[in-house]
Amino acid sequence: MLWNERLRYALFHRGSEEAARIFEAARKQGLYEPVLQAVLEAQPRWHDDPQIQAAWETAEAAGLGVEKAREVLNAPEITATLELDEADIQAFEVKGTPTFSVKGEPLPRLNPQQQLYDLVRSEVAATR
Known part of the structure; x- marks a missing residue:
């Protein structure tokens, strides 16, 4: 799977900011x-753990150079991504995940x- 668009990070849980920083360090x-996929699959092991040790271990097993990653965790460009x-x-009033929207219009959560x-x-049809 190729990510043509960047995921948006919703930092609602303890440890989620560090997890997002791991993903950006992996980038x-x-x-x-590979790090995103592995760490998200392992999420039940680290969800709401402020140290997210299992996430670090999983990222390393997926190939992440942990020492190099820790060196850039607080890099200005990573912080800017999270701030954006x-x-x-806040602007879209996201209250939980997953949240879907198209062209700024939120989708109801039913389906x-x-x-x-x-x-x-x-x-897509409208652009043709």
């Missing part, structure tokens, strides 16, 4: 996708996958 090492996401969360599919399909 700097060219390992964003927080501003967007977001089908609604997301339908909205994207209609937007």
